[in-house]
Amino acid sequence: MTTYYSKDHEWIDVEGDIATVGITSYAQEQLGDVVYVELPETGKSLSQGDEAAVVESVKAASEVYAPIDGEVVEANEVLAEEPAKVNEDPEGAAWFLKMKVGNEGQLADLMDEAAYKAYVETL
Amino acid sequence: MAEAVADADLKQTPLFDLHVELGARMVPFAGYSMPVQYKAGIMAEHLQTRSKAGLFDVSHMGQAFLVGPDHETTARALEALTPSNFVELKPGKQRYTVLLNDQGGVIDDLMVTRSISEDDDGRLMLVVNAARKEIDYAHFRSRLPDNVKLEAVDDRALIAVQGPEAVAAVAAHAPKAAELGFMEAASMEFDGIDCHIARAGYTGEDGVEMSVPAGAAEAIARALLADDRVEAIGLGARDSLRLEAGLCLYGHDIDETTSPVEGAITFCMQKRRREEGGFPGDGRILAELKDGAGRVRVGLRLEGKAPAREGAEIALPEDGPVIGTVTSGGFAPTVGAPIAMGYVPAGKAAPGTALDLIVRGRRLPATVTAMPFVPNRYFRKSGS
Numbered sequence: 015m016t017t018y019y020s021k022d023h024e025w026i027d028v029e030g031d032i033a034t035v036g037i038t039s040y041a042q043e044q045l046g047d048v049v050y051v052e053l054p055e056t057g058k059s060l061s062q063g064d065e066a067a068v069v070e071s072v073k074a075a076s077e078v079y080a081p082i083d084g085e086v087v088e089a090n091e092v093l094a095e096e097p098a099k100v101n102e103d104p105e106g107a108a109w110f111l112k113m114k115v116g117n118e119g120q121l122a123d124l125m126d127e128a129a130y131k132a133y134v135e136t137l
Numbered sequence: 138m139a140e141a142v143a144d145a146d147l148k149q150t151p152l153f154d155l156h157v158e159l160g161a162r163m164v165p166f167a168g169y170s171m172p173v174q175y176k177a178g179i180m181a182e183h184l185q186t187r188s189k190a191g192l193f194d195v196s197h198m199g200q201a202f203l204v205g206p207d208h209e210t211t212a213r214a215l216e217a218l219t220p221s222n223f224v225e226l227k228p229g230k231q232r233y234t235v236l237l238n239d240q241g242g243v244i245d246d247l248m249v250t251r252s253i254s255e256d257d258d259g260r261l262m263l264v265v266n267a268a269r270k271e272i273d274y275a276h277f278r279s280r281l282p283d284n285v286k287l288e289a290v291d292d293r294a295l296i297a298v299q300g301p302e303a304v305a306a307v308a309a310h311a312p313k314a315a316e317l318g319f320m321e322a323a324s325m326e327f328d329g330i331d332c333h334i335a336r337a338g339y340t341g342e343d344g345v346e347m348s349v350p351a352g353a354a355e356a357i358a359r360a361l362l363a364d365d366r367v368e369a370i371g372l373g374a375r376d377s378l379r380l381e382a383g384l385c386l387y388g389h390d391i392d393e394t395t396s397p398v399e400g401a402i403t404f405c406m407q408k409r410r411r412e413e414g415g416f417p418g419d420g421r422i423l424a425e426l427k428d429g430a431g432r433v434r435v436g437l438r439l440e441g442k443a444p445a446r447e448g449a450e451i452a453l454p455e456d457g458p459v460i461g462t463v464t465s466g467g468f469a470p471t472v473g474a475p476i477a478m479g480y481v482p483a484g485k486a487a488p489g490t491a492l493d494l495i496v497r498g499r500r501l502p503a504t505v506t507a508m509p510f511v512p513n514r515y516f517r518k519s520g521s
Binding site for chain 2: 046047049050052068070071072073074075094097
């Protein structure tokens with residue numbers, strides 16, 4: 015399994031033709047206390063850069079974008095009930111959605127862990 | 138997630154270095170670099186203020202004096218620009234008011250204090266919003282009579298300490314603070330430093346706002362933060378606290394288009410002013426007092442968990458038309474649910490009215506709710 019990262023601070027784990035998407039630890043730290051997560055409907059077809067989910071902190075709403083094209087096959091409904099999990103385990107249990115990889119070639123647009131770390135250093 | 142670190146063009150308050158030392162996330166606000174939150178985060182800082190005490194740097198706000206030959210003259214000059222009664226304001230008392238434009242819209246909301254000392258006769262102390270100070274000062278200078286001057290204060294910091302333990306924490310250094318009632322103020326020593334302390338604030342909690350010499354601000358803040366009951370609180374929690382308290386944020390909930398009647402802040406208008414008028418926009422405002430305003434600011438409680446923010450449309454339920462706009466909104470940590478305030482037609486302003494708030498194209502059910510959302514805990518002296 016390989017993890018890729020976007021400049022918008024999403025992570026995407028690809029296993030076979032299924033990708034799991036969440037937000038990075040850096041992103042949750044910037045957001046602060048997450049109080050609400052809006053998840054996509056299963057079956058929704060997303061293009062790279064589309065708004066896939068919304069995460070709201072006490073202060074503001076932020077979008078989570080689809081890092082690649084694909085169809086939503088599962089949303090993490092636990093987050094609807096326990097949004098604070100995004101702060102506790104953003105790169106683990108608090109994944110946002112799983113999607114069927116629609117365009118594997120787009121993974122090349124994303125960063126690997128080392129590149130993402132270096133990117134965050136510049137912010 | 139835009140970054141905003143100390144920009145060279147941003148002003149710093151006397152507590153800037155302390156904020157950085159405490160790990161604050163600094164953001165631009167009204168031309169200043171201000172702490173939006175510290176390490177604990179907005180939620181924890183909010184709850185800390187409600188349960189114990191929070192220390193807020195509000196030195197970006199404008200402090201000024203109106204100075205005239207005697208109280209009556211200065212008070213009359215201020216009454217010509219606001220709808221409040223200052224002639225009868227007693228020494229040592231503070232009052233909330235609004236600066237009005239000629240259409241009866243709100244140029245700014247501010248606190249006015251009459252000094253308790255007879256030596257200060259003819260002086261009224263003002264605290265105005267940071268983003269409005271230049272506008273306010275220019276307005277005063279163009280409208281005041283020749284014998285009343287505006288003196289801006291630029292050598293003092295302003296520190297708010299708010300929460301159920303706030304006054305006890307301050308009184309450990311300035312015992313006279315405990316003798317003040319809500320909206321009373323006095324000069325006193327804080328560990329030997331001359332300060333002006335008012336028992337008021339912007340959180341709905343008991344607490345004080347302290348005008349202190351800029352050079353002593355850090356020592357005073359450190360003395361208070363050394364108290365286990367007190368933690369530093371950023372602007373993020375300041376906003377969620379004032380929202381729960383139902384208090385207006387200038388430029389959002391009230392502005393130059395909203396009258397005090399529309400803004401539901403007519404408590405700033407005392408009886409004599411309502412009867413006599415004699416303030417800018419009095420025609421409109423007195424008519425609205427008599428017949429009601431067309432629109433009015435209301436509190437809104439959302440049924441679900443999704444917050445509605447500033448700018449969200451307010452609509453009648455069951456796919457009804459848009460009737461208003463949310464002016465402030467977010468998650469309320471003490472309530473444990475999203476709340477908002479906004480403007481609706483007067484006929485839809487009664488508590489219990491069901492409305493929809495439109496967020497990202499979806500309708501979220503909400504109910505008009507009396508404010509404050511969290512009960513005030515101001516310290517009112519019996520008989521005052």
